[in-house]
Amino acid sequence: MAGKTIEIRGANAFETFTKTRVGCRGIVVREGRMLISHEVHADCCLIPGGGLEDGETLEACCIREVREETGYLVEPVSCFLTMVEYYEEYRYISHYFLCDVVGKAEQALTALERERGLVPEWIPVEEMLALFGRHAEYAATDEEKRGAYLREYTALSEYCSLIANQ
Numbered sequence: 001m002a003g004k005t006i007e008i009r010g011a012n013a014f015e016t017f018t019k020t021r022v023g024c025r026g027i028v029v030r031e032g033r034m035l036i037s038h039e040v041h042a043d044c045c046l047i048p049g050g051g052l053e054d055g056e057t058l059e060a061c062c063i064r065e066v067r068e069e070t071g072y073l074v075e076p077v078s079c080f081l082t083m084v085e086y087y088e089e090y091r092y093i094s095h096y097f098l099c100d101v102v103g104k105a106e107q108a109l110t111a112l113e114r115e116r117g118l119v120p121e122w123i124p125v126e127e128m129l130a131l132f133g134r135h136a137e138y139a140a141t142d143e144e145k146r147g148a149y150l151r152e153y154t155a156l157s158e159y160c161s162l163i164a165n166q
Contacts, residue, residue, distance in 0.1 A: 003080035003162075006154060010147060013086040020091045024062035025049030026074050026099040027159050033122040034156075035101075037069045040117035044145060045131060047152050048120070049094070062097045069113065070120035073103035081158050083151055096155045129156050 025047045028035040037048045050065040052058065059076045066074045076097040085092040109118055132153035138146035 003078070004158060005082045005084065006158070008083065008085045008150065008154070010085065010087040012088050012143070014089050017086060017091040018089045020093065022052040022093045023050050024052065024058050024065060024095045024097060025155070026062045026066040026076065026097050027155070028066065028072065028074055028099045028101060029125060030101065030122070032124055034125050034128055035070055035072060036121050036123050036128060038119050038121045040119060042116040044148070045123070045128065046148060047155065058095050059097070062095070062099065066099065067105050068108040069118060071105055071107040072101050072120065073105050074099035075102045080162055081155055083155060085147065085151060087147060094151065125156070125160070129153070129160065132156055
Protein backbone atom coordinates (compact mmCIF):
# COMPACT_ATOMS: atom_id res chain seq x y z
CA MET A 1 0.00 0.00 0.00
CA ALA A 2 2.78 2.47 0.85
CA GLY A 3 4.47 4.08 -2.13
CA LYS A 4 7.72 5.98 -2.37
CA THR A 5 9.69 7.30 0.64
CA ILE A 6 11.62 10.58 0.46
CA GLU A 7 13.91 12.02 3.14
CA ILE A 8 14.61 15.72 3.70
CA ARG A 9 17.29 16.84 6.15
CA GLY A 10 17.00 20.49 7.17
CA ALA A 11 20.11 22.64 7.57
CA ASN A 12 19.28 22.88 11.29
CA ALA A 13 18.90 19.10 11.83
CA PHE A 14 20.73 17.70 14.84
CA GLU A 15 23.04 14.71 14.40
CA THR A 16 20.43 12.49 16.07
CA PHE A 17 16.71 13.01 16.61
CA THR A 18 15.01 12.57 20.00
CA LYS A 19 11.40 13.27 19.07
CA THR A 20 9.19 11.83 16.33
CA ARG A 21 5.88 13.19 15.04
CA VAL A 22 3.78 11.11 12.65
CA GLY A 23 1.01 12.63 10.56
CA CYS A 24 -1.13 12.14 7.49
CA ARG A 25 -2.14 14.44 4.66
CA GLY A 26 -4.83 14.06 2.03
CA ILE A 27 -4.39 15.07 -1.59
CA VAL A 28 -7.88 15.68 -2.94
CA VAL A 29 -8.20 16.79 -6.57
CA ARG A 30 -11.40 17.46 -8.53
CA GLU A 31 -11.53 18.89 -12.03
CA GLY A 32 -7.92 20.09 -11.88
CA ARG A 33 -8.33 21.82 -8.51
CA MET A 34 -6.95 20.59 -5.23
CA LEU A 35 -8.35 21.03 -1.75
CA ILE A 36 -6.13 23.29 0.33
CA SER A 37 -6.16 24.44 3.95
CA HIS A 38 -5.57 28.20 3.58
CA GLU A 39 -4.51 30.04 6.72
CA VAL A 40 -5.67 33.48 5.62
CA HIS A 41 -4.22 35.50 8.53
CA ALA A 42 -0.93 33.59 8.48
CA ASP A 43 -0.76 33.80 4.65
CA CYS A 44 0.00 30.11 4.35
CA CYS A 45 -1.50 27.26 2.31
CA LEU A 46 -1.04 23.60 3.15
CA ILE A 47 -2.28 20.23 2.02
CA PRO A 48 -4.87 19.28 4.68
CA GLY A 49 -3.58 16.99 7.39
CA GLY A 50 -2.11 16.65 10.83
CA GLY A 51 -0.89 14.43 13.63
CA LEU A 52 -1.66 10.80 14.30
CA GLU A 53 -3.51 10.16 17.57
CA ASP A 54 -2.87 7.19 19.87
CA GLY A 55 -4.49 4.02 18.57
CA GLU A 56 -5.47 5.63 15.26
CA THR A 57 -4.72 4.05 11.88
CA LEU A 58 -3.02 6.16 9.21
CA GLU A 59 -6.19 6.09 7.08
CA ALA A 60 -8.37 7.18 10.02
CA CYS A 61 -5.94 10.03 10.77
CA CYS A 62 -6.15 11.23 7.17
CA ILE A 63 -9.97 11.09 7.19
CA ARG A 64 -10.21 12.93 10.53
CA GLU A 65 -7.69 15.63 9.72
CA VAL A 66 -9.15 16.46 6.30
CA ARG A 67 -12.66 16.61 7.83
CA GLU A 68 -11.57 18.78 10.77
CA GLU A 69 -9.66 21.27 8.60
CA THR A 70 -11.91 21.42 5.54
CA GLY A 71 -15.31 19.95 6.36
CA TYR A 72 -14.98 17.41 3.54
CA LEU A 73 -15.42 13.69 4.17
CA VAL A 74 -12.84 11.72 2.22
CA GLU A 75 -11.98 8.13 1.49
CA PRO A 76 -8.23 7.44 1.26
CA VAL A 77 -7.56 5.48 -1.94
CA SER A 78 -3.84 4.84 -1.47
CA CYS A 79 -0.80 6.04 0.44
CA PHE A 80 1.47 7.03 -2.42
CA LEU A 81 4.21 8.85 -0.51
CA THR A 82 5.91 8.92 2.87
CA MET A 83 8.03 11.96 3.63
CA VAL A 84 10.60 11.79 6.44
CA GLU A 85 11.96 15.17 7.51
CA TYR A 86 14.65 16.04 10.04
CA TYR A 87 14.68 19.47 11.72
CA GLU A 88 16.53 20.16 14.96
CA GLU A 89 15.82 17.23 17.31
CA TYR A 90 12.65 16.18 15.42
CA ARG A 91 11.90 13.51 12.88
CA TYR A 92 8.60 14.23 11.11
CA ILE A 93 6.96 11.41 9.18
CA SER A 94 4.13 12.46 6.84
CA HIS A 95 2.04 9.91 4.97
CA TYR A 96 0.36 11.34 1.85
CA PHE A 97 -2.88 9.74 0.71
CA LEU A 98 -4.75 10.16 -2.55
CA CYS A 99 -8.36 10.74 -1.48
CA ASP A 100 -11.83 10.92 -2.97
CA VAL A 101 -14.54 13.21 -1.56
CA VAL A 102 -17.48 11.16 -0.28
CA GLY A 103 -19.44 13.82 1.62
CA LYS A 104 -19.52 17.05 3.57
CA ALA A 105 -19.47 17.77 7.32
CA GLU A 106 -18.68 20.63 9.68
CA GLN A 107 -15.13 21.84 10.19
CA ALA A 108 -13.72 21.27 13.68
CA LEU A 109 -10.90 23.81 13.95
CA THR A 110 -8.47 24.17 16.82
CA ALA A 111 -8.11 27.57 18.50
CA LEU A 112 -4.85 28.14 16.59
CA GLU A 113 -6.47 27.23 13.26
CA ARG A 114 -9.32 29.69 13.98
CA GLU A 115 -6.77 32.37 14.91
CA ARG A 116 -4.90 31.77 11.65
CA GLY A 117 -8.17 32.03 9.71
CA LEU A 118 -8.11 28.53 8.23
CA VAL A 119 -10.54 28.09 5.34
CA PRO A 120 -10.81 25.32 2.75
CA GLU A 121 -10.23 26.38 -0.84
CA TRP A 122 -10.13 24.60 -4.21
CA ILE A 123 -7.09 25.92 -6.10
CA PRO A 124 -5.75 24.82 -9.51
CA VAL A 125 -2.97 22.25 -9.07
CA GLU A 126 -0.58 24.34 -11.23
CA GLU A 127 -1.09 27.38 -8.94
CA MET A 128 -0.27 25.34 -5.85
CA LEU A 129 2.79 23.82 -7.51
CA ALA A 130 4.01 27.34 -8.35
CA LEU A 131 3.28 28.64 -4.82
CA PHE A 132 4.96 25.71 -3.04
CA GLY A 133 7.81 25.89 -5.56
CA ARG A 134 8.78 29.27 -4.08
CA HIS A 135 9.87 27.59 -0.79
CA ALA A 136 13.45 28.89 -1.01
CA GLU A 137 12.20 32.50 -0.89
CA TYR A 138 11.35 32.00 2.80
CA ALA A 139 14.79 30.72 3.85
CA ALA A 140 15.88 34.00 5.41
CA THR A 141 12.56 34.99 6.99
CA ASP A 142 10.44 31.97 7.91
CA GLU A 143 12.12 28.57 8.28
CA GLU A 144 8.88 26.84 9.29
CA LYS A 145 7.10 28.05 6.16
CA ARG A 146 10.13 27.25 3.99
CA GLY A 147 10.21 23.69 5.30
CA ALA A 148 6.43 23.23 5.00
CA TYR A 149 6.39 24.54 1.43
CA LEU A 150 9.37 22.35 0.47
CA ARG A 151 7.50 19.32 1.89
CA GLU A 152 4.28 20.23 0.07
CA TYR A 153 6.13 21.02 -3.18
CA THR A 154 7.88 17.65 -3.05
CA ALA A 155 4.61 15.80 -2.36
CA LEU A 156 2.69 17.67 -5.05
CA SER A 157 5.49 17.09 -7.57
CA GLU A 158 5.36 13.37 -6.78
CA TYR A 159 1.56 13.44 -7.23
CA CYS A 160 1.90 15.16 -10.63
CA SER A 161 4.50 12.56 -11.72
CA LEU A 162 2.23 9.74 -10.59
CA ILE A 163 -0.77 11.13 -12.49
CA ALA A 164 1.32 11.81 -15.63
CA ASN A 165 2.52 8.20 -15.66
CA GLN A 166 -0.96 6.67 -15.38
